[in-house]
Amino acid sequence: xxxxxxxxxxxxxxxxxxxxxxxxxxxxxxxxxxxxxxxxxxxxxxxxxxxxxxxxxxxxxxxxxxxxxxxxxxxxxxxxxxxxxxxxxxxxxxxxxxxxxxxxxxxxxxxxxxxxxxxxxxxxxxxxxxxxxxxxxxxxxxxxxxxxxxxxxxxxxxxxxxxxxxxxxxxxxxxxxxxxxxxxxxxxxxxxxxxxxxxxxxxxxxxxxxxxxxxxxxxxxxxxxxxxxxxxxxxxxxxxxxxxxxxxxxxxxxxxxxxxxxxxxxxxxxxxxxxxxxxxxxxxxxxxxxxxxxxxxxxxxxxxxxxxxxxxxxxxxxxxxxxxxxxxxxxxxxxxxxxxxxxxxxxxxxxxxxxxxxxxxxxxxxxxxxxxxxxxxxxxxxxxxxxxxxxxxxxxxxxxxxxxxxxxxxxxxxxxxxxxxxxxxxxxxxxxxxxxxxxxxxxxxxxxxxxxxxxxxxxxxxxxxxxxxxxxxxxxxxxxxxxxxxxxxxxxxx
Numbered sequence: 424x425x426x427x428x429x430x431x432x433x434x435x436x437x438x439x440x441x442x443x444x445x446x447x448x449x450x451x452x453x454x455x456x457x458x459x460x461x462x463x464x465x466x467x468x469x470x471x472x473x474x475x476x477x478x479x480x481x482x483x484x485x486x487x488x489x490x491x492x493x494x495x496x497x498x499x500x501x502x503x504x505x506x507x508x509x510x511x512x513x514x515x516x517x518x519x520x521x522x523x524x525x526x527x528x529x530x531x532x533x534x535x536x537x538x539x540x541x542x543x544x545x546x547x548x549x550x551x552x553x554x555x556x557x558x559x560x561x562x563x564x565x566x567x568x569x570x571x572x573x574x575x576x577x578x579x580x581x582x583x584x585x586x587x588x589x590x591x592x593x594x595x596x597x598x599x600x601x602x603x604x605x606x607x608x609x610x611x612x613x614x615x616x617x618x619x620x621x622x623x624x625x626x627x628x629x630x631x632x633x634x635x636x637x638x639x640x641x642x643x644x645x646x647x648x649x650x651x652x653x654x655x656x657x658x659x660x661x662x663x664x665x666x667x668x669x670x671x672x673x674x675x676x677x678x679x680x681x682x683x684x685x686x687x688x689x690x691x692x693x694x695x696x697x698x699x700x701x702x703x704x705x706x707x708x709x710x711x712x713x714x715x716x717x718x719x720x721x722x723x724x725x726x727x728x729x730x731x732x733x734x735x736x737x738x739x740x741x742x743x744x745x746x747x748x749x750x751x752x753x754x755x756x757x758x759x760x761x762x763x764x765x766x767x768x769x770x771x772x773x774x775x776x777x778x779x780x781x782x783x784x785x786x787x788x789x790x791x792x793x794x795x796x797x798x799x800x801x802x803x804x805x806x807x808x809x810x811x812x813x814x815x816x817x818x819x820x821x822x823x824x825x826x827x828x829x830x831x832x833x834x835x836x837x838x839x840x841x842x843x844x845x846x847x848x849x850x851x852x853x854x855x856x857x858x859x860x861x862x863x864x865x866x867x868x869x870x871x872x873x874x875x876x877x878x879x880x881x882x883x884x885x886x887x888x889x890x891x892x893x894x895x896x897x898x899x900x901x902x903x904x905x906x907x908x909x910x911x912x913x914x915x916x917x
Contacts, residue, residue, distance in 0.1 A: 424804045426481065428662070429747060431670060431694040432591055436806055441661050442692060447483040448656035449475055450691065452648055452665035452673065453545070455492040456526035457511040460533055461714035462737070462752060463700040463707040467666050469738055469857075470697050470746040470807070472539040474662070476855045477803055488655050489542035490648060491530075493523035494549045494631050494641055506641070509630055519631055520549075533717040536734040538857040544655050548647035552633045555642040555650045558684050559621045559635075567683035571612040573624030573638040577679065579617040586682050588617075591694060592671035619676055621646055645676035652677075653686055663691030668706075670696050697746040702727055704751065715752065732757045735861045739764040742809040742856060763813070767852055768860050770820040773827055774845045779838035780830070788835030795819045796844045799851050812851065819848055870901070870912065877903060878910050 426439040441447045451471045454464055468489070475487045494506065512519040531541070548555075559575055562568040567582045568575055579588050583596050599617055620643035625632035632639045652660055658681075665674065674694065681690040700707040707714050715726045723731020732740075740760035744750045795818055802811025826833045826841075852858050873892060880888035893903055897915060904911045 424801060426477075426804050427806055428693055428695060429806045430692075431696050432689060434593070437693070439661075439693070441483065442657075442659055445482065445484050447478055447485045447662070448660040449478070449485060449487045449662045450648070450652045450656055450660050450664070451487075451489045451542075452663075452669055453490045453492065454526075454530055455507055456523050456530060457507040458526060458709065459716045459718060460526075460530050461707060461709065461716050462720060463666070463714065464530075465533070465537060465717060465737070466697050466700055466741050466746070466750070467664065468534050468539050469537060469741045471664060472857055473742065473809060473855060474695075474807055476540070476857060477807070480850070480855055486544070486656065487542045488544045488546065488652065490651055491523070491527050491545060491547045492644065492647065493520070493527070493547050494647075506629070506631065512630070523547075523549075529718070533734075536721065537717075537738050538735065538859060540857075546651045546655065548642065548651075549631070551647065551651050551654065552642065554654050555646045556622075556635050558646065558650045558653070558680065559642075561684040562621065562680065565683055565685070567679075568621055569614070570637050573640060574612060574620060575622040575637055576613055576618040577621050577676070577683070578614060579619070579679070580615050582679055582683055586679070588679055589671075589675060591675050591678055594671065594675075619643060619645060619672065621680075645673055646680060648673075649677045649680040649684075649686075649690060652690060653681070658686045659688040660691045662693045662695055664695035664697070667696045667698050670694075695746075698749045701749050701751045702753075707752070727753065728757070729754050732761065733861050733863075735858055736761045736764050739767075739813075739858060743813055745806075745808050745810050747806070748810075763817075764858065766820065767813075767816060767858060770816070770823060770848065771852060771860065773820075773823055774849060777823060777826060777833075777841060777845060779833070779836065779841045781834045781837065784837050784839055786835050786837045786840070788832060789837050789840040792822060792836050792840045792844050795822055796840075796847045799847050803855070809856065812856070816848065816851060819844060823848070870896075874903070874910050874912060881905075881910075 427436045428439050429436045449471065451467055454460060471487070471489070475485050478485050506519075509519050511522045515522065535541075559568060562577065563570070563575065567578050569578055580596065582588055588596055589599060596617065600615075622635060622637055622640050622642055624638055624640045629641070631641055633641060652663065663674070663677075678689050681688055702713045702715075705711065705713060713726070715728060719725035720728065720737060721731055721734055723729070725731070736757065737760075740757055741750065743760060743763060750756075795815070798815045799812060799819065802808040802815060805811065823844075826836065873896065877889060877892045880886075880892065896903060896912070900915045901912050902915045904913060
């Protein structure tokens with residue numbers, strides 16, 4: 424079975440066929456770094472991390488781009504309100520780029536903790552002003568952009584005459600107009616309430632500004648991804664994605680910009696969108712105030728959660744549902760995820776203990792074991808269905824437990840079939856799903872417990888145990904000191 428992905432643009436699952444195989448270009452819309460990332464911000468990166476890992480497992484040469492938005496994202500999608508970066512900077516009385524750098528660093532730390540491999544390229548919007556200005560000039564030259572008082576807008580009705588604005592989100596322009604007529608107030612520069620900003624004139628108090636053919640200003644939010652995707656992945660990438668909330672207007676505008684510029688493509692062949700994280704059925708978002716910050720989630724308790732959960736448990740929690748399904752966050756759900764994650768980790772510990780006891784090939788148990796092994800990747804091939812692949816892992820793990828506890832069953836499988844199953848389990852868990860074992864023991868507490876055993880052994884005059892404990896700790900760079908105050912420890916200076 425070959426890999427199939429659901430394409431939002433065509434509204435169907437399609438066999439994945441790269442534009443220029445074996446090279447694959449993948450673009451994920453990254454964060455606007457004006458504040459701490461919450462759990463909802465993590466789902467897209469985790470999903471696309473598994474996607475890129477699996478593509479590489481399939482021997483594709485992947486270039487993975489995930490951008491950083493540090494300019495141009497206004498408070499409203501109607502091109503009104505303050506720039507989110509500048510608002511955060513004013514509140515903290517620091518430079519906007521200090522805000523961007525701080526939260527970009529924090530975001531990267533959280534993604535690393537969640538096991539996400541770094542993207543191959545992580546472009547920032549502020550570092551690609553020249554490319555964005557160039558694309559605006561193309562759009563104007565092609566008749567789909569207009570300048571008013573130093574700002575430049577995209578002419579949606581005119582574009583819709585030659586193309587279809589709304590084909591990604593399946594919205595007609597008439598429905599969009601019906602829902603946005605009242606938003607024209609205060610936006611008298613626009614010819615239509617559907618038009619969106621390509622370049623905004625900077626007000627006198629605006630900090631982040633760049634020179635352009637239309638005066639000093641800053642780029643519109645939708646433009647950066649079109650310009651950066653074209654620069655690093657060419658006129659037509661293979662996969663472009665993000666959260667479902669980005670489908671409209673952000674991704675819809677990206678397609679329009681690319682078609683209206685000299686690119687003349689839909690920007691990407693496949694458009695993928697992950698569903699939302701919800702709290703009691705309501706989308707998690709900063710605007711609603713029901714969000715759970717990743718840093719707080721790892722420590723806990725926070726918001727609706729009574730305790731903290733480790734990054735790998737959170738990663739498993741996000742992967743145990745299909746990426747196009749909503750996920751509701753709760754203590755019960757995360758505790759269930761923790762149990763599932765630990766079962767898979769115990770499975771990894773079991774693998775080295777599974778040693779075939781019979782010689783020869785094509786033994787009676789091989790067919791069943793190979794069927795369970797082959798089923799591991801069926802889910803991933805079916806629109807990256809990690810939930811199904813995790814279920815297949817548990818099926819194989821049950822078989823492993825049977826083999827480990829039943830000598831007769833182990834004798835019925837060949838070394839070749841067992842080796843294949845063990846390798847496939849390990850590869851899927853660690854290399855593709857990106858789940859790693861987390862040390863759960865507290866080293867300080869374990870050391871204090873060991874010193875307690877030492878004190879008991881010394882009090883009982885069990886000097887053989889005393890010597891064993893001393894030697895074991897010394898091997899770890901720890902020396903025991905018997906003082907008048909009691910037993911203490913120090914780092915060995917040898």
